[in-house]
Each structure stands twice: as structure tokens, then as C-alpha cells.
Amino acid sequence: MSNSKRSVSLSLIGAAACLVALGAIAQTAGITFRNTITGEVLNFDDALPEGKDTAGVKEFMTSGKNPYNEDASCLKLGEQLFLSACSGCHGHLAEGKIGPGLNDAYWTYPQNETDEGLFSTIYGGGQASMGPQYQNLTLDEMLKVMAWIRHLFKEAPEKASWLTDAQRKSFKPYAGHETLPDSPPGKCQEKAK
Template identity: 95%
Template structure:
């Protein structure tokens, strides 16, 4: 075999090994996060380094369920991140502007009804102007934004399939602007300095 053919063969083998390794990195506990449009496995090595190892992110990666949903300690931060990173397209209350509304039971991408699907769309992007956010938001910030989006849901609790049965019983559809407590207890509670 000539050196050039051997070199091409080794390059192809190396590329295939890299693809397999990247796919394994993006899979956690049997959950495979996929790009909303292409279906390709998402590569979490591309994510910002901060916010990858929080307990919330670890729990989410293992379960596909956002542990921050309806956690009052995460909502204020999620709201602030949403207002700065998302509201320009999706509206201040996720009612939709250039981008689709996110506060009702209609999902442009049906998989966004699940936390796993919504996360995949935020991380890897969607059609048109919805670019991937993995270089703009940390994984932990994405979960906080998702919790805020879910909090803004304005329809009946039984349509909020991402909530546990216990959360659905306590859930009140979003009725308008509300004042969130400054530092409630919970997973995202600010530590005393």
C-alpha cells in the first residue's frame, strides 16, 4: 500500500474514532441529546467551561428532567438571563416576537415539550435565527432559563407535561407580572459571602 493511501486510511480511521468518542461524551446515563434540526448527537465539550459541574446540571444530564422547574430560588436568575439573552426574539413574557412564543402548549418543535428537547434546542439551536447558545450561556444558565420559560406557562397544569404530578397540583398558570422573592431557599440559593 502506498504512503498516500495509508495516510488517507489512517486519517479516515482517526476521524471515525473521533466521531465515536464525541458521541459517547454527549451521552449520559442512556440519554442522548440530539440537535433539534439535524438529529446529530450534541457535543458538550463545546459548552462554556463554567456551570458544567453544578448538582443541577449533573442531575439533569442523568435524568433529562430539569431539577430547577418550579424552584423559586432559580426563577429570578432564570428571568434575568432570559431577559438579556432571549426576550429580544421571544418577548419579555415568552409571548413571541420574531421567534415563537414559549408560554403556551404549542411548540414549534414538539420535542420542546420535554426538558430534554427544550435543552437540546437551546444548546444546539433551531431553524432561522435561533442559533446555538452553547457559547453564550453555561449549561446551568440554560437550565435556569428553561425553568423561567416553564414558569411563564399560561395554560392548564395538565398540559405542562414536564412537571411532576406534585408540581402540577401546585402549579398556577402565569397570570402576569409578579414579584419574585430576593433569596428564597432552594437549589439556586445564593451562598452567604
């Protein structure tokens, strides 16, 4: 077998092992990610191979809480991903256009109030034009998009159930356009370089 074929084979084996591990981690923690519409268990075998084994994804799969929420180092990346992948339907500030608004306390799918629910909708899709995004965004990118969506929330922090108590104390409803720093310290800083 040539070195390039062996490398591809090893990469595929590594990706498959990562998927099995993610599924096992999520099940061990008691988290079962389900399709928002059908309720079927989501199949992470379909996800893009990159971005599955980041520390953020591993933490999310065990806790169901997005570790990138309110992490300034992840917001600029999340904003860029949201603008390219989501804003066409949900608006530049998640105010809603073809798709529903995502920056207030009303959720078309009430489970999206939780990080686990919002991730499941992004990954597996919703109704109408909201198709599954697992072939457009990596799992890690989905978490960054979610952090940006949560950042755009314009209502009182008490209505932001996804925030920790500490985050809720410092949370300020989104007031409008802002300039984000290029590389503040945080969980996503190394990925931004």
C-alpha cells in the same frame, strides 16, 4: 513551567475531564441529546467551561428532567438570564416576537415539550435566527432559563408535561408580572449570593 501556565493547564484538564464525565453520565442514563434540526448528537466539548459541574447540571444529565423547574430560588436568576439573552426574539413574557411564543402548549419543535428537547434546542439551536446558545449561556444558566420559560406557561397544568405530579397539583398558570423574592431557599440560593 510558571505557576500561571500550570494553573491554566490544570484548569483546561479539569474542564476536559468534566465534559467527558458529563457525556458519560448522559450516555449511561440512556440520554442522548440531539440537535433539534439535524438529529446529530450534541457535542458538549463546545460548551462554556463554567457551570458544567453544578449539582443541577449533573442531575439533569442523568434524568433529562430540569431540577430547577418550580424552584423559586432559580426563577429570579432564570428571569434575568431570559430577559438579557432570549426576550429580544421571544418577548418579555415568552409571548413571541421574531421567534415563537414559549408560554403556551404549542411548540414549533414538539420535542421542546420535554426538558431534554428544550435543552437541546437552546444548546444546539433551531431554524432561522435561533442559533446555538452554548457560547452565550453556561449549561447551568440554560437550565435556569428553561425553568423561567416553564414558569411563564399560561395554560392548564395538565398540558405541562414537564411537571412532576406534585408540581402539577400546585402549578398555577402564569397570570402576569410578578415580584420574585430575592433569595428564597432552594437549589440556586447559594449561586444567587
